Amino acid sequence: MKLNSAFNTYIFKRILNSLILLVIVMSMVFFANRQIGDPARMVLGNGASEEAVLTLRQQMGLEDPMAQQYGRFLVGLATGDLGQTYRFGLSNSMFQGGSANSLDTLPIAMERLPATLFLAGATILFAVLVALPMGLYAAVHPRSSPDRAIGVLSLAGVSIVEYWFALILVLVFAVQFAWLPTSGYGSFSHVILPAIALSLRPIGRITQIARSSLLDELAKPYVTAARGRGIPMRRVASFHALKNAAIPIVTTIGDETINVVTGVIIIETIFGWPGIGALTVDALSIRDVPLVEATVFLLVLMVLTINLLVDLAYAFLNPRLRIG
Amino acid sequence: MALVDVMKDMQKQQTILDVHDLKVSFKTPRGHVHAVNGINFQVTEGEALGILGESGSGKSVSVGALMGLLESPPAMISGSANYRGTELLNAPAKVTRKIHGDRISMVYQDAITSLNPGLTIGTQIGELFKVHRPKMSRQDRRSKAVELMEAVGIHSASERVNSYPHEFSGGMNQRIMIALGIALGPDILIADEPTTALDVTVQAQIMKLLGDLRQQSGMALILITHDIGLVAENTDRLMVMYGGRPVETGPTGAIIAKPAHPYTIGLMNSIPQIEMKGQKLEAISGSPPKLSQLPQGCVFAPRCPMARDICRTAVPEISAVGPDHFSACHFAEEVAHD
Amino acid sequence: MTQELQTQTMSPAVDDTERDEGIGARDIVRALFKDVLVLASVIFLVVLIFSAVFAEFVAPYDPLLPNIFANRLPPLSTATGMDGSEQLHLLGTDALGRDMLSRLIFGARASIFVALVSVIVSGVLGTFMGIVAGYYGGITEAIIMRAVDAFMAVPSLLIALFVLFIIGGGLVNMVLIFALVRWVVYARLARGITLSLKESSFVEAARAIGASDTRIMLRHILPNMISPLLVLATLEVALLVLAEAGLSFLGFGLLPPEPSWGLMISRGREYMREAWWMITLPGLAIFLTTLSLNLVANWFRAVMDPVQRWRWLM
Numbered sequence A: 001m002k003l004n005s006a007f008n009t010y011i012f013k014r015i016l017n018s019l020i021l022l023v024i025v026m027s028m029v030f031f032a033n034r035q036i037g038d039p040a041r042m043v044l045g046n047g048a049s050e051e052a053v054l055t056l057r058q059q060m061g062l063e064d065p066m067a068q069q070y071g072r073f074l075v076g077l078a079t080g081d082l083g084q085t086y087r088f089g090l091s092n093s094m095f096q097g098g099s100a101n102s103l104d105t106l107p108i109a110m111e112r113l114p115a116t117l118f119l120a121g122a123t124i125l126f127a128v129l130v131a132l133p134m135g136l137y138a139a140v141h142p143r144s145s146p147d148r149a150i151g152v153l154s155l156a157g158v159s160i161v162e163y164w165f166a167l168i169l170v171l172v173f174a175v176q177f178a179w180l181p182t183s184g185y186g187s188f189s190h191v192i193l194p195a196i197a198l199s200l201r202p203i204g205r206i207t208q209i210a211r212s213s214l215l216d217e218l219a220k221p222y223v224t225a226a227r228g229r230g231i232p233m234r235r236v237a238s239f240h241a242l243k244n245a246a247i248p249i250v251t252t253i254g255d256e257t258i259n260v261v262t263g264v265i266i267i268e269t270i271f272g273w274p275g276i277g278a279l280t281v282d283a284l285s286i287r288d289v290p291l292v293e294a295t296v297f298l299l300v301l302m303v304l305t306i307n308l309l310v311d312l313a314y315a316f317l318n319p320r321l322r323i324g
Numbered sequence B: 001m002a003l004v005d006v007m008k009d010m011q012k013q014q015t016i017l018d019v020h021d022l023k024v025s026f027k028t029p030r031g032h033v034h035a036v037n038g039i040n041f042q043v044t045e046g047e048a049l050g051i052l053g054e055s056g057s058g059k060s061v062s063v064g065a066l067m068g069l070l071e072s073p074p075a076m077i078s079g080s081a082n083y084r085g086t087e088l089l090n091a092p093a094k095v096t097r098k099i100h101g102d103r104i105s106m107v108y109q110d111a112i113t114s115l116n117p118g119l120t121i122g123t124q125i126g127e128l129f130k131v132h133r134p135k136m137s138r139q140d141r142r143s144k145a146v147e148l149m150e151a152v153g154i155h156s157a158s159e160r161v162n163s164y165p166h167e168f169s170g171g172m173n174q175r176i177m178i179a180l181g182i183a184l185g186p187d188i189l190i191a192d193e194p195t196t197a198l199d200v201t202v203q204a205q206i207m208k209l210l211g212d213l214r215q216q217s218g219m220a221l222i223l224i225t226h227d228i229g230l231v232a233e234n235t236d237r238l239m240v241m242y243g244g245r246p247v248e249t250g251p252t253g254a255i256i257a258k259p260a261h262p263y264t265i266g267l268m269n270s271i272p273q274i275e276m277k278g279q280k281l282e283a284i285s286g287s288p289p290k291l292s293q294l295p296q297g298c299v300f301a302p303r304c305p306m307a308r309d310i311c312r313t314a315v316p317e318i319s320a321v322g323p324d325h326f327s328a329c330h331f332a333e334e335v336a337h338d
Numbered sequence C: 001m002t003q004e005l006q007t008q009t010m011s012p013a014v015d016d017t018e019r020d021e022g023i024g025a026r027d028i029v030r031a032l033f034k035d036v037l038v039l040a041s042v043i044f045l046v047v048l049i050f051s052a053v054f055a056e057f058v059a060p061y062d063p064l065l066p067n068i069f070a071n072r073l074p075p076l077s078t079a080t081g082m083d084g085s086e087q088l089h090l091l092g093t094d095a096l097g098r099d100m101l102s103r104l105i106f107g108a109r110a111s112i113f114v115a116l117v118s119v120i121v122s123g124v125l126g127t128f129m130g131i132v133a134g135y136y137g138g139i140t141e142a143i144i145m146r147a148v149d150a151f152m153a154v155p156s157l158l159i160a161l162f163v164l165f166i167i168g169g170g171l172v173n174m175v176l177i178f179a180l181v182r183w184v185v186y187a188r189l190a191r192g193i194t195l196s197l198k199e200s201s202f203v204e205a206a207r208a209i210g211a212s213d214t215r216i217m218l219r220h221i222l223p224n225m226i227s228p229l230l231v232l233a234t235l236e237v238a239l240l241v242l243a244e245a246g247l248s249f250l251g252f253g254l255l256p257p258e259p260s261w262g263l264m265i266s267r268g269r270e271y272m273r274e275a276w277w278m279i280t281l282p283g284l285a286i287f288l289t290t291l292s293l294n295l296v297a298n299w300f301r302a303v304m305d306p307v308q309r310w311r312w313l314m
Helices: A005-033 A039-044 A050-059 A066-079 A105-110 A113-140 A145-159 A162-176 A188-218 A221-228 A233-271 A276-285 A289-317 B003-012 B059-066 B121-132 B138-151 B170-182 B200-217 B228-234 B252-257 B262-269 B309-313 B332-337 C025-034 C036-053 C100-136 C138-153 C156-167 C171-198 C201-208 C213-250 C261-270 C276-304 C309-313
Strands: B015-028 B031-044 B048-052 B075-083 B104-107 B188-192 B220-225 B237-242 B245-251 B319-322 B325-327 C077-080 C086-089
Touching: A005 A066, A005 A289, A005 C138, A005 C156, A039 A050, A105 A276, A105 A289, A113 A145, A113 A188, A113 A233, A113 A276, A145 A188, A145 C213, A145 C276, A162 A188, A162 A233, A162 C213, A162 C261, A162 C276, A188 A233, A221 A233, A221 B104, A233 A276, A233 A289, A233 C156, A233 C213, A276 A289, A276 C156, A289 C138, A289 C156, B015 B059, B031 B059, B031 B220, B031 B237, B031 B245, B048 B059, B048 B228, B059 B075, B059 B188, B059 B220, B104 B170, B121 B138, B121 B170, B138 B170, B170 B188, B170 B200, B188 B200, B200 B228, B220 B228, B228 B252, B237 B252, B237 B262, B245 B252, B245 B262, B319 B332, C025 C036, C025 C276, C036 C100, C036 C276, C100 C138, C100 C171, C100 C213, C100 C261, C100 C276, C138 C171, C156 C171, C156 C213, C171 C213, C201 C213, C213 C261, C213 C276, C261 C276
Parallel strands: B048 B220, B048 B237, B104 B188, B188 B220
Antiparallel strands: B015 B031, B015 B075, B237 B245, B245 B325, B319 B325, C077 C086
C-alpha cells in the first residue's frame, strides 16, 4: 500500500517517539531500582559478611560512579543486555522448568513471551468476535430490548474485577464441575478460563464503542442517502457504516489489547500461566531487580508496538491517508 | 395533430405517483410536532413539479416519508402515496426497496456528506446495480459507472472511477449524486435543494444538467427548494408549502403570473429584482410557526398582512382560482385579483 | 478526525427548532425515575457512601475483632460472641471469625476513600493542566501534552505496580500514585474543550471587555466542562475501585489488617473451596459499586447530550 508522505513522516516520528519513551521509562526503572536496597546483599542474603558484600559490589560494578553505571545500562539496553538475575539457579520453584542456560534476564523473560502472546491473542480474538456482532446489532436496533440488555451487559463487563471473576470461574468450572483444569499451560482447555476472565472488559468496551460509533455513522447523511437508494439496512450498516466507524473501534481494540497485556499480570498469577505477567509478579516479590527490568522492558515494548500497529491500521481505514 | 402525438400526449397525462392526505408528526418530550399536515399531489409522467417553501415548511419531511427515510418512531406517518399501484407509506421495506433508488430516486442537498467518504465513486455507483440488478457482472457494473460519470459531465471518468469523494469538488460531487440518481433510469427523480450548497455558476450548470437528462430520458422531476427563481425556470407545476400545509398549487406559470395566496406574494416580493432597484425589499415579517403549536385557523395568519378575524379561527378551504390553480386562503379570489 | 457539520434534514432534531431549550434539574430527576436500573444504582451508591462514612454506627460488629470459635460461618449463622452474647452474622464470618458484613462496610470506606480522593486530586490537577495547556498553547502546551502522551503510552496499572513496589503500599501512597497516573485523562479532556471554547464568541467578548486570563479560565471556560468532567470522574472512581482491588490483591496496595475489598478477595482465595462467601461477597460488592457508577455515568452523559437527551426525557 502506498501511503502519502505526510503519513510516512508521522509513522516515522511515532517510532522515534516510542523508542525515546522506551529509553525514558527504562531509565526511570533503572534509577528507581537503585533506591530499593543493596543488590549485592540481596544476592548474598542477610548472613553474608561485609567483606563478601563489598567484593560482590565491586564485581557487579556497583562501586563505580552512577554516571558510569547508567552509561553501562544504556549500552546494555541498546544491545539487548539487561543484566543478570540475582536469584537464578537458587532453589526457587519459579525458575524450574526454564531452559535458558544463561543468567541473562532478557532471554529468561523472552522465553515467557509466547505464552503471554498466546493468551492475549486468544482473549482479544474472542472479545472481538463476541463484541462486534453485539455492537452492530445494538446500533441497528437502538432502544430495543436486546439493545438495552447489551448495554447493561457491556457495562457489567467493564465493572467486574477480572481476577475475582477468574477465581469464581475456577470455583465453578474447575472445582465444582471439574470440566476444565484449574491452572497450567499446554492444552487448549487451559486457555479457556483465563481468556474468558480477561475478555470481559474488552468485550464490554468494544461493544460500547462499536455501538456508539456505528450509531454516529448511521445518523450521517450518506446513510440516509444510501437507504434512499433502496440498499438494505443490513448492508448499509455492515458495508457502508462499519468501515467508517472502524477507526474508533480499532483504537479501542488497541487500547484493550494493552489492557489485556497488563491484565495478564494478575490473571497469569492466578492460573499459573507461564507468561511474562506471572514472571513480573514473581520477580517483584523476590526483588530480583534485573529481572524486573527485563519484564518491564518487554511489557512496555509490547504496549508501544500495539500503539504503532493501531496507527498503521488507520492508514488502511482512512482513504485520505493513502495516495490516490 | 397526428394520432401518434395525441397518444403520446395521453400517455404523458398518466399519473405515476399519487400522494393523498400525507401527514407526518414527530413524538417529542414536549408533545407532538406536526411537520406535515395533509398534503395531496400527483406526479404525471415526465412532468416537473416544484415544491416551494421555507425550512420547516415540511417539504423535506414529505419526501423523506415518500422515500422511507424517516425513523419510526419517533415519526408517525399517515395517508397514502401510490406509485403505479404500489403503496409506499408504512409499507414493508422489502416492497419499497425495489422502488426506492430504482423507480424513484433522489438527489440530496449536500453532496459531499451524502456520499460515503470511505468508498470509491465506482463502488458506490456499482452498488446500485449490485443491489437492484443482481445479475449484472462486475465488469458491467464498472463500465456502467464510467458511462454514468461521463453522462453527468465528469472528464476522464475511467481513471477517476476509483477516486474517493474528497478528491472531487462540491459541484463534481453533486454531479456524482445525480449520476447515482439517474443510474437505473427512474420514472421520478426527487431533487432536494440540489444546488443550495453550490456556487451560483455551478448551480446553473447543475440545473442545466438536470434539464438535459430529463429531456433525454423523459423522467419526472420533483424539485424541492426555497428558491422561487429556481422553480420558475425549471418546473411545470408548483406546490407552495407553509407550516406543513400546501397553501397554493397550480401551473408554475399561472402562480407566478397571478399568485393567489398572500404567502406566495410575500415570497415573490422578497426576491430582489432589477426593475425594483432603489425600492425597499419586502421581507415577510415574523418567523415560521412552531410546529408543535400550530395556530387554530390559517397557519399563515399571524404573519399575513391581510389577515382578518376569520383567518384566526377557521382553517381555510381550498378553492379554485383558475384552471388547475388552487389556493388555501379565505380570500383567494380577492388576493388573485389584486 | 474532523467533526463534520451535519446537515441532516431528516432528523426531527433539526426540524423542531424549539427542542433545544436546555434542561433543568427537574427534568433530570423526572428522567431518573423513569429508568429503574439507574434509580436503583443511585440508591445503592447513596446507601454505600452513607455506610462507608458512618461505618462505626452502621456496622454491627468490630471488623477487626476475631472470634476463633466462630470462624468461617456461612451467611445467616448465629454464634456466641467473645462477650458471651448471641450474635447474628448476616453474611457469615471469615477465617478468623470476623463478621463479613462489618468488614465489607469498613472495606467500602477504604476502597471508596482511596478512589474518591485520588479522583479529586487527579481531577483538579489534570483539569488545571488541561485548561492551561489549551488556553496558553505554545511551549506550555507542548510540555504538558508531551507528558500526557508519555503517561498515556504506558498502562497506568503497570506504572502503579512498579512505583508501589519501590515506595511500598498503603493508603497515602496509593492515592499519590493514582493521582500521578490518572491526571492525564482529565488534562486531555479539559484541553480539548478549552481549545474549542477559546475561539467562541463569549470568550472573545469576555476578553474584549478586559477580563483577565484567570477570570476567563475560571468563569467562562471551566463551567462549560463540568458535566463531561463529572462523567469522566464517575467512570474514574469505578476504574480506581477496580485498580485498588487488583493492586491490593497482589500485595502492593492496602496492607492488612486494613479491611479492603481487594484484600478480602485475596484472603478469601485461600478458603475458596470451603467458604465460598469469603471470596464471593467482596467481589460482588466491588462489582455492584462499579456497575452502579458506570450506569449512572452512562445515563448522565446521555441526558446531558443534546442529541440523545430527548429520548431520555420522553
